[in-house]
Amino acid sequence: MIIPRSGGVYWQCRYSGISSGSCNRKQIVPSATIPKPFNIPVVQHWEKVFSTRVFSEASIVRGMLEENNIPVQLLNKQDSSYPMFGDIQLFVPAAFSVTAKELINNTLLN
Known part of the structure; x- marks a missing residue:
């Protein structure tokens, strides 16, 4: 589970089998890489x-x-x-x- 945080930082649950509602603070660690859905180039205009x-x-x-x-x-x-x-x-x-x-x-x- 990927959790977007302010400032462009992404966090993820330490255990991949955990659903979105059951991840507590002790299980959240900083994500090493930005996940694929957020890696799409943005066209400005x-x-x-x-x-x-x-x-x-x-x-x-x-x-x-x-x-x-x-x-x-x-x-x-x-x-x-x-x-x-x-x-x-x-x-x-x-x-x-x-x-x-x-x-x-x-x-x-x-």
Whole structure:
């Protein structure tokens, strides 16, 4: 069991078979390594590079960006009952935004 503490310090139970509610203070020791779920790099800023009302168009553009090794997130803001309201947006990390916009513009213009 991993116990997050303030200041970015993680603690864990000395005995791995103990459930989350039964670890007392004598059994808690500092963790030597940060556990895998907390070892994920954090992207600070994502930028919107594409917006449409057609889901298939957003999926095609998303596939094109992924094919070019650009991380992309699709955010569907369409109403499920009324698809004419809202749109589908594609976001990429800020470091990839210029490249992504160029790829999208070149693809849509051709």
